[in-house]
Each structure stands twice: as structure tokens, then as C-alpha cells.
Amino acid sequence: MPKQQANWSPYDNNGGSCVAIAGADYCVIAADTRMSTGYNILTRDYSKICKLADKCVMASSGFQADVKALQKHLAARHLIYQHQHNKQMSCPAMAQLLSNTLYYKRFFPYYSFNVLGGLDNEGKGCVFTYDAVGSYEKVGYSSQGSGSTLIMPFLDNQLKSPSPLLLPVQDAVTPLAEAEAVDLVKTVFASASERDIYTGDKLEIVVINADGIRREYMDLRKD
Amino acid sequence: MKLDTSGLESAAPVWGAPSELVDGFSAAPSFEVPNTTDFDGFQKEAIQMVKPAKGTTTLAFIFKEGVMVAADSRASMGGYISSQSVKKIIEINPYMLGTMAGGAADCQFWHRNLGIKCRLHELANKRRISVTGASKLLANILYSYRGMGLSVGTMIAGWDETGPGLYYVDSEGGRLKGMRFSVGSGSPYAYGVLDNGYRYDMSVEEAAELARRSIYHATFRDGASGGVASVYYVGPNGWKKLTGDDVGELHYKYYPVMPSTVEQEMVEVAGA
Numbered sequence: 001m002p003k004q005q006a007n008w009s010p011y012d013n014n015g016g017s018c019v020a021i022a023g024a025d026y027c028v029i030a031a032d033t034r035m036s037t038g039y040n041i042l043t044r045d046y047s048k049i050c051k052l053a054d055k056c057v058m059a060s061s062g063f064q065a066d067v068k069a070l071q072k073h074l075a076a077r078h079l080i081y082q083h084q085h086n087k088q089m090s091c092p093a094m095a096q097l098l099s100n101t102l103y104y105k106r107f108f109p110y111y112s113f114n115v116l117g118g119l120d121n122e123g124k125g126c127v128f129t130y131d132a133v134g135s136y137e138k139v140g141y142s143s144q145g146s147g148s149t150l151i152m153p154f155l156d157n158q159l160k161s162p163s164p165l166l167l168p169v170q171d172a173v174t175p176l177a178e179a180e181a182v183d184l185v186k187t188v189f190a191s192a193s194e195r196d197i198y199t200g201d202k203l204e205i206v207v208i209n210a211d212g213i214r215r216e217y218m219d220l221r222k223d
Numbered sequence: 224m225k226l227d228t229s230g231l232e233s234a235a236p237v238w239g240a241p242s243e244l245v246d247g248f249s250a251a252p253s254f255e256v257p258n259t260t261d262f263d264g265f266q267k268e269a270i271q272m273v274k275p276a277k278g279t280t281t282l283a284f285i286f287k288e289g290v291m292v293a294a295d296s297r298a299s300m301g302g303y304i305s306s307q308s309v310k311k312i313i314e315i316n317p318y319m320l321g322t323m324a325g326g327a328a329d330c331q332f333w334h335r336n337l338g339i340k341c342r343l344h345e346l347a348n349k350r351r352i353s354v355t356g357a358s359k360l361l362a363n364i365l366y367s368y369r370g371m372g373l374s375v376g377t378m379i380a381g382w383d384e385t386g387p388g389l390y391y392v393d394s395e396g397g398r399l400k401g402m403r404f405s406v407g408s409g410s411p412y413a414y415g416v417l418d419n420g421y422r423y424d425m426s427v428e429e430a431a432e433l434a435r436r437s438i439y440h441a442t443f444r445d446g447a448s449g450g451v452a453s454v455y456y457v458g459p460n461g462w463k464k465l466t467g468d469d470v471g472e473l474h475y476k477y478y479p480v481m482p483s484t485v486e487q488e489m490v491e492v493a494g495a
Binding site: 005006009010011099100102103104105106107108109129131133134135136137139149163164165166167 | 254255256257259261264266268269296298300303305306307308309310326327328329330331332371372373450451453464465466467468469
């Protein structure tokens with residue numbers, strides 16, 4: 001009898017999409033609230049967005065159990081940082097922490113596709129995008145998750161921000177106003193829900209600006 | 224085989240003896256390894272599912288005035304372009320550069336780690352580390368993880384007391400000293416242009432143009448390379464970024480569209 005292989009996988013994909021857009025003095029982070037497994041919907045009301053620090057919010061799609069473990073780990077590290085330095089972690093600092101946290105599980109990865117959004121120390125919007133093992137870069141906008149291949153080309157078209165690698169250096173953040181960016185996000189998710197079975201139900205939008213953090217919801221297709 | 228985890232230890236304990244509360248975190252982190260009988264098979268599956276970003280063209284060469292380093296900026300996850308603006312030339316310190324090819328996370332993490340070790344060397348020995356030394360540090364770490372699925376193809380380029388230095392280091396554990404290297408999926412195309420145009424006694428401008436052209440040609444023919452072609456120069460005073468050009472625009476700069484004479488013209492048919 002040939003050797004039996006394990007047919008249990010420690011991973012599952014709960015689907016969903018996330019988007020983040022950085023502006024001159026704000027940052028918009030959004031994710032749908034559908035959690036699925038295979039062709040089944042587990043719940044229509046699950047938040048993929050987590051506040052890591054005062055000016056730093058993370059949205060993650062992929063395997064939500066790994067995402068939950070990752071969020072807990074980062075929250076704990078942030079608490080230790082606050083005890084040791086008597087201040088909140090800045091968004092770029094949290095970005096590197098997330099990268100290292102992901103890489104320490106390089107041989108048993110977190111199946112989690114993240115976007116980190118927030119304000120940097122000068123109050124300018126910043127978005128960081130990751131792959132599952134921790135490679136990251138600062139960008140003007142990003143999307144991750146099952147709908148990202150549908151969403152990203154549309155954002156490229158509407159927001160095409162110049163590459164930060166060009167010389168002379170050009171600014172990556174979008175010139176859009178906050179209300180326009182929120183509108184764009186709603187449009188993007190409405191379209192993604194039409195063509196991606198894992199995206200839908202409800203959209204959760206988080207906006208960070210100098211006044212603080214505000215949350216907004218919008219209904220999406222439930223089919 | 225004991226893995227060389229010295230790269231992961233923090234330099235000093237945080238506040239004397241670690242207390243119960245923070246024990247789990249301030250202890251030297253080590254890589255968690257899955258509890259399976261078939262490590263290789265699991266890694267293959269995990270990497271396929273996770274599809275870490277990779278794909279590239281990078282090159283570097285030594286010439287009379289120093290070292291020229293260039294790279295594209297595309298990252299692909301499977302067939303999807305995950306980013307067109309990845310920084311593949313990593314600034315280890317003001318006089319040393321590393322290039323990224325292979326797994327993006329692997330390269331980013333280990334180059335940052337190398338930068339830390341180089342700084343520690345400076346502090347311990349009161350002098351800068353040589354390019355030979357830095358490349359050896361990286362090669363030893365990668366060798367200890369040999370066979371575990373890391374994908375790193377990097378070049379360490381710098382200027383130290385002995386002049387310009389260039390080493391190729393990879394995740395198989397290989398380390399080569401040389402004058403000219405190109406690494407990545409687009410490297411065959413870059414080699415063609417680079418080897419053809421290379422002369423030891425070029426000026427900085429000529430060398431920069433050669434590097435830029437080589438990257439452009441590689442992005443033209445290799446689907447996994449593209450984005451922005453960055454060119455850096457490493458001289459006696461450290462590195463300096465010379466150019467960063469979108470390769471789409473470079474194409475029309477090198478091969479401008481010639482207006483051709485019109486032979487036949489189509490005319491709109493009026494009415495029904």
C-alpha cells in the first residue's frame with residue numbers, strides 16, 4: 001500500500017477583499033465583512049479591520065484564524081512598546097514590526113494578506129502593502145484579497161501615482177480629497193462584489209485623519 | 224545541523240532579567256518550524272499557496288571609476304504583477320549596496336539583518352566592514368538555511384579600503400567574487416547587452432547609460448521584469464542614485480515613433 005499522505009491542511013481561505021488609499025492628510029482603509037469557506041458563507045458580519053495604534057489600522061484578508069493570531073501578537077507587542085517608550089507606535093514603525101512578525105513565520109507562514117494604513121509622524125497619509133511572508137513597501141494605495149485582481153487595475157487607472165523610485169522624486173499620495181477617496185472606495189467594492197463571489201454583504205470603511213478615526217458602513221450585494 | 228540564528232538575537236537584554244510577563248517576547252526569537260514528517264512537501268505546498276513575490280532583473284559591474292548597480296522594480300506573485308515599485312537596490316549603509324532577486328521578503332529581511340551586523344562590526348572594531356567581510360557574513364547565514372526553501376540571489380557592491388568590491392551571494396550558499404554579474408529571470412537579456420557594451424575604462428556617464436540600457440532590454444523581453452529602472456553608482460565617497468526611469472518611457476526614448484508617409488487615407492462616409 002503506498003505511503004498515506006496527510007489530507008489535513010492547517011490553512012483555509014476565508015476570502016474577502018481589503019483596500020487602503022493614502023491622501024495628503026488622511027488615510028482610508030476598507031474591507032468587506034463576508035467570511036466564507038469554500039462555497040459556504042460563515043457570516044455576513046465579520047470585521048477584517050483592526051486598530052493597532054492611534055494612527056495605524058490594519059486590514060487583512062486570507063485565513064482569519066491566522067489573521068486573528070497576528071492581530072493579537074501585534075497588539076501585545078504594541079502594549080510592550082508603550083510601556084517601554086511611553087508613547088504610541090508610529091505607522092512606519094508598526095509597518096516594520098509587521099514585516100518582521102510575518103517573516104519570523106517564514107517556514108510556517110501566516111496565511112494573511114495585509115494592508116496597513118495610517119498617518120505618519122507628519123500627519124501625511126501612508127499605506128503599506130505586504131505579501132504573506134513579510135515583504136513590504138510604502139505605496140499610495142493598495143488592495144489585497146480575493147477581489148484584489150479586480151480592484152487593483154481600477155485603482156491604477158483612477159489614482160495612478162508616480163513610482164517612488166523615479167528621479168526626480170515625486171509624491172506618492174493621491175491628490176484626491178477625503179470625500180472623493182471614500183466615494184471611490186465604495187464604487188470599487190460595489191464593482192468587485194459583482195464579479196467576485198467572496199466579496200459582498202457589507203463594506204466597512206475606516207477613515208483616519210487629524211481629528212481621529214471614524215467608521216462608516218455601506219451595504220453590498222448579499223448574493 | 225544547527226541553524227545560525229545569531230542573526231535573530233537582539234543585541235542586549237532589555238531591562239535586566241526578563242520578567243514573567245514579557246518572557247515570551249524578549250527571549251531571542253527563533254524560527255517556528257511546522258510539526259510535520261514531510262518538511263519539504265509542506266514547504267512546497269505552503270510556498271505555492273502563499274505565492275511570495277519574486278521575479279527580477281538586477282545587474283552590477285566594476286569599472287575604472289567604481290561600481291555601477293542597476294535593477295528593475297517589478298514583483299510578480301504567480302502571474303499577477305503585485306507591484307511595479309519595489310525597491311530592489313537595498314542601501315545597507317552609506318557605502319554598500321545589496322540587490323534583491325528571488326523572494327522579496329527573504330531579500331528584504333536578510334539585507335536588513337546584514338545591515339545590523341555591519342553596524343555591530345563597526346562598533347566592535349572601530350572601522351568599517353569590508354565588502355569581502357559583509358558578503359561572507361550573509362553567505363554564512365544563507366548557507367545555514369540551505370535546503371529550507373529560501374530564495375535569495377543577491378549582489379553585495381561597495382567601496383572599502385581596497386577599492387571597489389562586488390560579490391554574488393545566493394541561497395544555495397554560493398559566494399563569488401567578480402567584475403560583472405546579472406541576476407534574475409531577466410539576466411540572460413541583460414548579460415547580452417552588458418557584455419557587448421562593457422569596457423573597463425568607461426566614464427561614469429557611459430557606465431550608467433550601459434546599465435540603464437541593459438535593464439531596459441531585459442524588461443522588454445522578460446515578463447517578470449518591468450517598472451522603473453534604477454541606476455546607482457558606488458564611488459570612493461559612497462553610493463549615489465543616478466537615475467530612475469520608467470521603462471515604458473525609456474522605450475520611446477530609445478525607439479521614437481517615426482511619422483510615416485500616409486499611403487491611403489480612410490475618409491468618413493457622409494449620411495446614410
